[in-house]
Amino acid sequence: MSNVFRVEDFSLNYGEKEVLHHINLSIAEHAVTAFIGPSGCGKSSLLRAFNRLNDLIPDAKESGKILYHDKPIEEANPLELRSQVGMLFQAPSPFPMSIYDNVAYGPRCAGKKRGKELDQLVQESLEEAALWDEVKDRLKKSGLALSGGQQQRLCLARALAMKPEVLLMDEPTSALDPLATEKIEELVLNLKTNYTIVIVTHNMEQAARISDYTAFLYLGDLAEFDATEKLFKEPSNPKTEAYLSGRFG
Amino acid sequence: MGKTDLALQHPYRIRRVKDGFRKGITWLSAACSLALLTAIFANIASGGASLLSWDLLTSDYASATYTYQSGANSAAYADPLLAGASYSPAWGVDFEDTTSFTGENVVSIVYLAPASPISKLDSEVKVGAYFTKAFLSDENGDTIIALARDGAGMVKNNFEKGKSLTSFSITTKGGGIRGSLLSTLLVIALSLLLSLPLGIGAAVYFAYFAPKKSRFVKILEKMIDVTSGIPSIVFGLIGVAVFIPLSSVFTGVNTGSLLSGCFTLVIILLPTIVKTAEEALDEVPKDYRKASLALGASERQTLHKIILPTALPGLLSAAVLAAGRIIGESAALVFAVGNVIGDTVSLAGKNDTLAVAIWSLLAGENPNYRLASAIALIILIVVSLLSLSAKILTYVFLKKRGNV
Numbered sequence: 001m002s003n004v005f006r007v008e009d010f011s012l013n014y015g016e017k018e019v020l021h022h023i024n025l026s027i028a029e030h031a032v033t034a035f036i037g038p039s040g041c042g043k044s045s046l047l048r049a050f051n052r053l054n055d056l057i058p059d060a061k062e063s064g065k066i067l068y069h070d071k072p073i074e075e076a077n078p079l080e081l082r083s084q085v086g087m088l089f090q091a092p093s094p095f096p097m098s099i100y101d102n103v104a105y106g107p108r109c110a111g112k113k114r115g116k117e118l119d120q121l122v123q124e125s126l127e128e129a130a131l132w133d134e135v136k137d138r139l140k141k142s143g144l145a146l147s148g149g150q151q152q153r154l155c156l157a158r159a160l161a162m163k164p165e166v167l168l169m170d171e172p173t174s175a176l177d178p179l180a181t182e183k184i185e186e187l188v189l190n191l192k193t194n195y196t197i198v199i200v201t202h203n204m205e206q207a208a209r210i211s212d213y214t215a216f217l218y219l220g221d222l223a224e225f226d227a228t229e230k231l232f233k234e235p236s237n238p239k240t241e242a243y244l245s246g247r248f249g
Numbered sequence: 250m251g252k253t254d255l256a257l258q259h260p261y262r263i264r265r266v267k268d269g270f271r272k273g274i275t276w277l278s279a280a281c282s283l284a285l286l287t288a289i290f291a292n293i294a295s296g297g298a299s300l301l302s303w304d305l306l307t308s309d310y311a312s313a314t315y316t317y318q319s320g321a322n323s324a325a326y327a328d329p330l331l332a333g334a335s336y337s338p339a340w341g342v343d344f345e346d347t348t349s350f351t352g353e354n355v356v357s358i359v360y361l362a363p364a365s366p367i368s369k370l371d372s373e374v375k376v377g378a379y380f381t382k383a384f385l386s387d388e389n390g391d392t393i394i395a396l397a398r399d400g401a402g403m404v405k406n407n408f409e410k411g412k413s414l415t416s417f418s419i420t421t422k423g424g425g426i427r428g429s430l431l432s433t434l435l436v437i438a439l440s441l442l443l444s445l446p447l448g449i450g451a452a453v454y455f456a457y458f459a460p461k462k463s464r465f466v467k468i469l470e471k472m473i474d475v476t477s478g479i480p481s482i483v484f485g486l487i488g489v490a491v492f493i494p495l496s497s498v499f500t501g502v503n504t505g506s507l508l509s510g511c512f513t514l515v516i517i518l519l520p521t522i523v524k525t526a527e528e529a530l531d532e533v534p535k536d537y538r539k540a541s542l543a544l545g546a547s548e549r550q551t552l553h554k555i556i557l558p559t560a561l562p563g564l565l566s567a568a569v570l571a572a573g574r575i576i577g578e579s580a581a582l583v584f585a586v587g588n589v590i591g592d593t594v595s596l597a598g599k600n601d602t603l604a605v606a607i608w609s610l611l612a613g614e615n616p617n618y619r620l621a622s623a624i625a626l627i628i629l630i631v632v633s634l635l636s637l638s639a640k641i642l643t644y645v646f647l648k649k650r651g652n653v
Contacts, residue, residue: 097558101650108554
């Protein structure tokens with residue numbers, strides 16, 4: 001299996017404070033990679049580095065390299081990179097417009113599709129996010145009128161409409177109830193046949209349930225990175241063992 | 250221990266009394282402010298409502314006097330039997346004592362028999378015009394002078410005595426505020442057109458692109474705060490010093506004009522627009538920008554498709570606030586334009602806005618409270634209409650986006 005991303009000696013500073021130290025890891029294609037670790041360990045910062053969303057933070061400074069298909073991402077056009085690498089956030093954030101317009105937003109901005117083709121794309125994306133049956137009769141209604149879980153799936157459909165290769169998910173279920181969480185997890189497992197998924201989660205059980213690889217970050221260091229089964233069963237780092245057994249977190 | 254026992258315990262009773270007291274104060278303040286506002290509104294309405302008419306809004310302020318020559322008359326014309334009027338059947342003209350918009354006692358022509366010689370004098374001689382004076386001669390050839398200041402009854406008697414009309418003078422109604430109203434609307438339109446794009450652009454810069462920690466930006470923001478507190482008369486001086494010469498480049502007129510007034514207003518409005526627009530933009534969740542950029546949209550697309558439309562209700566209320574400020578502004582405009590109540594509406598010309606018209610009406614030797622109150626009432630109505638239309642626009646827009 002080939003790697004989509006390769007992170008080489010990557011460090012990240014917010015002003016004076018270094019939040020990630022010399023990270024090395026690879027993201028495997030068509031697999032789910034989970035980042036776990038206690039709050040403030042830098043897992044979300046690392047995730048945002050993949051689509052260069054850290055560019056929005058004025059005093060963020062990166063060093064080292066992240067390669068996307070062997071090309072450094074700082075040389076890529078961020079707009080193009082982000083249309084290849086979609087993202088789902090912690091709080092569902094549908095735009096205050098209709099469900100249809102939400103899903104069509106990305107393709108419209110990219111100037112790609114219109115008319116019948118766009119209708120088709122919107123339907124496909126909503127079906128892929130398992131939301132089509134629930135909203136097909138009210139596509140013109142506001143996306144804000146949906147429930148929390150539906151809103152998060154709408155955001156997923158919105159990202160999928162860009163036909164990305166990678167999906168970054170930043171604690172996508174932490175604002176959702178258990179039923180909605182289960183739905184998203186199911187979706188993640190289905191989507192990995194076509195997409196490469198990187199998910200940050202606070203929930204160790206969730207990482208164990210849905211991921212193929214797990215990275216454990218601790219205070220800005222990559223403490224351990226391995227196949228999920230191995231990392232959970234026989235962690236090689238005592239810190240990992242301590243975290244997984246709930247001795248801190 | 251049951252609930253009721255708890256409620257009767259000492260600390261709870263004190264708290265209840267305190268709460269009641271606080272609530273009472275809140276109610277009292279609300280009632281006081283409401284009473285004050287109602288009193289102001291009632292005062293304006295009672296003073297101006299009687300004068301308020303379509304005629305006032307559409308007629309000119311200036312009046313003209315016309316004099317016509319005529320000949321003998323020997324017919325009689327049917328009385329329209331208008332209450333309170335004095336009818337001269339011989340001349341077919343009905344007079345009535347009334348008060349003009351400008352507050353003078355005048356004799357108004359309330360009816361003209363279609364076939365009467367007076368109605369044939371000229372098209373200006375019509376119902377609604379004010380009679381001023383006439384020279385007639387009686388059967389002996391002696392001259393009779395009918396004067397408006399003698400009152401409608403006397404005028405009618407003089408006309409009845411006269412067998413032949415030598416001269417007949419009227420003045421047009423005058424006192425209308427068509428010019429001031431149109432000037433106000435013109436000034437609102439042009440000032441908003443100039444200041445809204447500038448102000449919203451600056452607000453977008455401050456809300457999204459300005460480096461938050463930069464000392465320069467902080468000083469700039471402080472300066473905007475300070476400018477919004479400067480009395481407008483100071484800006485009036487700037488209007489005289491800077492904008493009158495500047496606008497003369499466009500108008501070719503060296504004195505104050507509506508254009509120099511608009512420029513001055515733009516400066517007065519900018520700080521308020523920047524502040525309110527910035528607040529409106531700050532209310533847009535920051536997640537929207539992140540989510541939009543994460544979808545591969547550019548900053549410009551994010552701004553135009555997500556942020557500005559989401560902030561639109563707030564931006565519209567900024568515009569309404571600005572329009573209210575324009576309507577209410579008088580001090581600066583007295584300097585930058587002048588206080589001429591006129592009927593020609595042009596950017597190069599001097600003309601009062603409604604607020605300056607109130608000032609002019611009250612500043613003279615014979616303050617005309619009635620007309621001033623009527624204009625104040627019109628201002629209230631215009632402001633209400635503006636804010637109503639902003640509400641409707643917002644509703645229509647949200648409906649289109651599926652958000653109602």
